[in-house]
Amino acid sequence: MNHKLNEQTTPFMPTRGVIRSIIPMAADNMLFQITVNGSGLPNCLPGQFVQLWVPGVGESPISVCSGHVGSTLELMVRKVGRVTSALFQMQEGDWVGLRGPYGHGFPMNSLEGKDICLIAGGLGVAPIRSVWQYILDHREKYGRVVLIYGMRHSVDLLFRQEFALLHRRRDMDVFIAAEELLGPALPPVSVQLGRVTDMINLADLEGNFEVAVCGPPVMYKYVVAELKKKNIPESKIWLSLERHMKCGIGKCGHCFIGGALTCQAGPVFNLTDLRLLPEVIECA
Numbered sequence: 123m124n125h126k127l128n129e130q131t132t133p134f135m136p137t138r139g140v141i142r143s144i145i146p147m148a149a150d151n152m153l154f155q156i157t158v159n160g161s162g163l164p165n166c167l168p169g170q171f172v173q174l175w176v177p178g179v180g181e182s183p184i185s186v187c188s189g190h191v192g193s194t195l196e197l198m199v200r201k202v203g204r205v206t207s208a209l210f211q212m213q214e215g216d217w218v219g220l221r222g223p224y225g226h227g228f229p230m231n232s233l234e235g236k237d238i239c240l241i242a243g244g245l246g247v248a249p250i251r252s253v254w255q256y257i258l259d260h261r262e263k264y265g266r267v268v269l270i271y272g273m274r275h276s277v278d279l280l281f282r283q284e285f286a287l288l289h290r291r292r293d294m295d296v297f298i299a300a301e302e303l304l305g306p307a308l309p310p311v312s313v314q315l316g317r318v319t320d321m322i323n324l325a326d327l328e329g330n331f332e333v334a335v336c337g338p339p340v341m342y343k344y345v346v347a348e349l350k351k352k353n354i355p356e357s358k359i360w361l362s363l364e365r366h367m368k369c370g371i372g373k374c375g376h377c378f379i380g381g382a383l384t385c386q387a388g389p390v391f392n393l394t395d396l397r398l399l400p401e402v403i404e405c406a
């Protein structure tokens with residue numbers, strides 16, 4: 123079947139992108155580097171997402187995981203269903219459609235001058251990676267940086283090569299934890315036995331910290347409780363929420379939670395705003 127993008131512009135019209143490289147990460151996770159036609163995706167900020175269209179199959183929201191987006195951007199995709207399985211069948215040189223970037227990302231401008239703690243659980247490391255890459259590109263604008271990443275099994279570690287380099291930097295503290303240490307040893311990336319919350323406990327968060335968090339919904343309650351023990355106020359905690367989405371632009375209502383459309387009001391929310399949305403996050 124010949125799928126063509128016509129010249130008409132509607133909010134649903136994707137931009138064409140060519141898959142430049144596909145890099146396997148852990149089981150069922152691949153990093154796609156995609157070059158976009160024309161001027162690329164303008165003003166893409168850490169924490170925003172795109173609607174990725176696989177021709178003939180459908181669309182899915184995927185976080186942009188690169189900190190700098192010019193004509194090329196990176197997407198870390200986990201194979202779970204129709205669209206992502208079809209994407210995994212594609213090859214370098216094939217094309218896909220992209221709409222976006224959409225949503226509110228992390229407030230990188232207002233975080234300037236602050237110490238930053240980044241907390242990622244599982245695939246939540248994808249949007250958090252866009253934040254640390256952005257910070258490292260503008261390193262002088264931010265204070266101390268603490269990066270915490272947790273996963274169920276150590277073999278699920280994503281961005282292993284990059285973490286090996288991050289571990290060697292003197293301008294950030296990196297803590298990686300797995301609930302189970304499986305498979306071959308992972309030098310030079312040091313993975314500790316434990317949970318994200320154990321790493322928060324270990325980390326020195328004395329200072330003027332703002333915290334950016336992304337992970338599975340079950341993680342938030344425990345992370346927020348641990349941050350409170352460190353005296354971090356709610357107004358300094360930013361959470362990225364993933365909800366089922368269809369249009370990505372506030373038209374279909376699929377992502378409605380507690381009075382807000384996540385695709386527009388989020389996916390990144392300040393914890394104080396989430397408190398106003400009932401049933402969104404149950405915090406201790």
Ligand SMILES: Cc1cc2nc3c(=O)[nH]c(=O)nc-3n(C[C@H](O)[C@H](O)[C@H](O)COP(=O)(O)OP(=O)(O)OC[C@H]3O[C@@H](n4cnc5c(N)ncnc54)[C@H](O)[C@@H]3O)c2cc1C
Nearest residue numbers: 182183184185198199200202203204205206248364365366
């Ligand atoms: C803002 C945002 C950013 C995202 N970023 C990424 C990313 O960087 N990488 C990535 O791999 N995935 C990401 N996702 C999740 C991804 O969009 C879903 O996994 C999507 O459903 C995959 O499409 P599919 O057609 O392959 O799966 P489907 O056939 O749609 O669904 C497969 C299974 O996943 C469930 N599911 C669908 N959407 C969600 C969701 N949002 N939360 C929990 N379960 C869901 C379905 O109920 C079903 O059980 C993101 C989602 C959102 C909303």
Ligand code: FES
Nearest residue numbers: 368370374375385
């Ligand atoms: S995804 Fe359609 S309104 Fe948010």
